[in-house]
Amino acid sequence: xxRGRFVSETSFHVRYAETDSMGVxxxxxxxxxxxxxxxxYIRDRGWSYADIEKAGYFLAAGELKAKYRRAARxxxxxxxxxxxxxxxxxxxxxxxxxxxxxxxAVLFEASLKLICLNAAGEITRIPKAWxxxxxx
Amino acid sequence: xxRGRFVSETSFHVRYAETDSMGVxxxxxxxxxxxxxxxxYIRDRGWSYADIEKAGYFLAAGELKAKYRRAARxxxxxxxxxxxxxxxxxxxxxxxxxxxxxxxAVLFEASLKLICLNAAGEITRIPKAWxxxxxx
Amino acid sequence: xxRGRFVSETSFHVRYAETDSMGVxxxxxxxxxxxxxxxxYIRDRGWSYADIEKAGYFLAAGELKAKYRRAARxxxxxxxxxxxxxxxxxxxxxxxxxxxxxxxAVLFEASLKLICLNAAGEITRIPKAWxxxxxx
Amino acid sequence: xxRGRFVSETSFHVRYAETDSMGVxxxxxxxxxxxxxxxxYIRDRGWSYADIEKAGYFLAAGELKAKYRRAARxxxxxxxxxxxxxxxxxxxxxxxxxxxxxxxAVLFEASLKLICLNAAGEITRIPKAWxxxxxx
Numbered sequence: 001x002x003r004g005r006f007v008s009e010t011s012f013h014v015r016y017a018e019t020d021s022m023g024v025x026x027x028x029x030x031x032x033x034x035x036x037x038x039x040x041y042i043r044d045r046g047w048s049y050a051d052i053e054k055a056g057y058f059l060a061a062g063e064l065k066a067k068y069r070r071a072a073r074x075x076x077x078x079x080x081x082x083x084x085x086x087x088x089x090x091x092x093x094x095x096x097x098x099x100x101x102x103x104x105a106v107l108f109e110a111s112l113k114l115i116c117l118n119a120a121g122e123i124t125r126i127p128k129a130w131x132x133x134x135x136x
Numbered sequence: 137x138x139r140g141r142f143v144s145e146t147s148f149h150v151r152y153a154e155t156d157s158m159g160v161x162x163x164x165x166x167x168x169x170x171x172x173x174x175x176x177y178i179r180d181r182g183w184s185y186a187d188i189e190k191a192g193y194f195l196a197a198g199e200l201k202a203k204y205r206r207a208a209r210x211x212x213x214x215x216x217x218x219x220x221x222x223x224x225x226x227x228x229x230x231x232x233x234x235x236x237x238x239x240x241a242v243l244f245e246a247s248l249k250l251i252c253l254n255a256a257g258e259i260t261r262i263p264k265a266w267x268x269x270x271x272x
Numbered sequence: 273x274x275r276g277r278f279v280s281e282t283s284f285h286v287r288y289a290e291t292d293s294m295g296v297x298x299x300x301x302x303x304x305x306x307x308x309x310x311x312x313y314i315r316d317r318g319w320s321y322a323d324i325e326k327a328g329y330f331l332a333a334g335e336l337k338a339k340y341r342r343a344a345r346x347x348x349x350x351x352x353x354x355x356x357x358x359x360x361x362x363x364x365x366x367x368x369x370x371x372x373x374x375x376x377a378v379l380f381e382a383s384l385k386l387i388c389l390n391a392a393g394e395i396t397r398i399p400k401a402w403x404x405x406x407x408x
Numbered sequence: 409x410x411r412g413r414f415v416s417e418t419s420f421h422v423r424y425a426e427t428d429s430m431g432v433x434x435x436x437x438x439x440x441x442x443x444x445x446x447x448x449y450i451r452d453r454g455w456s457y458a459d460i461e462k463a464g465y466f467l468a469a470g471e472l473k474a475k476y477r478r479a480a481r482x483x484x485x486x487x488x489x490x491x492x493x494x495x496x497x498x499x500x501x502x503x504x505x506x507x508x509x510x511x512x513a514v515l516f517e518a519s520l521k522l523i524c525l526n527a528a529g530e531i532t533r534i535p536k537a538w539x540x541x542x543x544x
Contacts, residue, residue: 012420015444015447016444016447016457017156017440019156019157020155020156021155021157022332026152027303027307027333028153028300028301028304028307031299035299035300035423035424035425036421036423039421039423040421043421049482049483060296060340060343061299061340062339064299064337064338064339065338067334068332068334068336071332071393074457075456152321153303153307158466163439163443163469163472164436164440165436167435168289168436171288171289171436172287175347176285185347186345189430196430196479199475200435201473201474202471202472202473203472204468204469204471207468210321210322211320211322257479289428289436291428291429292424292427292428293424298424346429
């Protein structure tokens with residue numbers, strides 16, 4: 001999956017509010033976990049996504065591909081594994097795998113291409129200064 | 137409930153994502169519906185809460201009281217009734233009643249005191265210009 | 273997009289809770305709207321997804337592809353257009369396009385393959401009785 | 409606040425999806441955190457709320473009182489402190505305080521009365537077996 005790159009891992013329990021009538025986690029919630037995986041990735045590199053926004057940049061969702069493998073349930077402990085899959089001058093693509101923290105069974109896999117925007121909402125080049133946390 | 141004041145009504149179907157493992161609507165979702173009720177109230181008065189923020193003001197949650205009466209379920213059609221319960225120089229309190237749109241059975245009742253903030257996040261007086269939508 | 277098939281349309285205002293710090297709608301929310309589009313599709317055909325679950329079947333998320341075109345904002349009126357893109361014995365794929373209700377600008381496009389499960393959570397054939405709402 | 413009773417503490421980072429256009433955490437999210445606090449409380453006592461549901465009982469929201477003290481922001485580390493405030497034959501009331509994990513400033517305080525329901529959705533007595541985790 002990560003082809004030798006840095007992989008961030010963060011673990012937490014499934015919240016009750018994240019389940020739906022089917023008795024399992026609602027499919028939109030995995031995007032929230034993937035996003036928290038990206039936050040953890042940037043934290044692990046000594047930055048915060050908040051710093052990026054303070055500097056006047058935003059990373060906006062562009063294109064998403066996801067596969068749902070197994071259902072997650074309330075109170076289950078899960079791990080979100082996150083890495084950078086691809087990097088271009090104006091976009092970066094994160095990959096993610098969400099697994100059961102104990103059994104290591106894959107629950108969800110996805111990739112999300114993010115587009116770098118400036119404060120005016122225009123597509124812009126990713127600043128060189130970001131390389132410190134992007135490429136460990 | 138509304139003591140002769142203007143009451144806004146807005147109706148919609150319960151979304152699947154709003155349910156939880158208990159098979160009913162999650163209790164935090166009613167706050168989102170109440171908020172949509174306040175949005176509808178302001179729209180009904182010819183304004184938008186977006187205009188308020190554009191003018192440099194925010195209405196932040198201060199104090200909440202809520203009673204859960206009956207569970208709502210997926211695809212049920214509900215109506216949110218919203219009114220202004222109290223108005224002071226720096227705060228306004230909205231009241232809300234959420235009912236089954238067909239049976240008129242009460243599902244939820246709440247009041248929320250909002251605090252008027254300026255762009256710096258300081259408590260400030262509610263501008264006089266708002267009276268047009270506050271007091272019909 | 274829909275190649276002559278039945279397209280359901282449902283419209284509503286963007287809720288404040290659906291926005292994030294970026295000032296626009298959070299990217300996970302579009303999945304909730306797409307799901308509400310599928311609910312509306314089934315309702316338009318005279319059924320409810322609740323009937324499907326009562327009959328002992330579930331439609332679970334399998335594979336998702338999505339493109340984010342333009343940001344949606346608080347109080348904007350949007351329209352979710354939903355159709356059935358593909359139908360196999362055990363899966364059905366919904367397509368969706370979310371547009372600004374007034375300007376008709378495309379905000380989001382996606383397809384989601386759903387897998388038919390029985391009450392035991394096993395993959396099963398889609399019952400023939402569903403054809404009434406699937407193929408108008 | 410907790411009057412000598414057992415207080416559970418759980419900490420996590422604010423997720424981006426939990427913020428809104430105001431740049432701070434949406435007010436409904438605190439209910440989700442409070443709920444996660446109750447989950448942590450039961451886990452700390454060696455149980456899981458999932459066990460309660462497996463045994464055929466549900467704890468449904470009845471009455472809520474909440475005060476919003478300070479805004480939480482993206483990536484801030486917060487701590488949810490949770491305790492049992494009151495216990496009757498058919499209801500139990502949880503108390504909660506959400507603080508900044510580093511500064512210990514109070515962000516939110518609330519109490520929620522939960523009603524014990526059986527599988528048929530009828531109000532019922534809280535089983536004696538629960539006392540192990542309720543009263544340490």
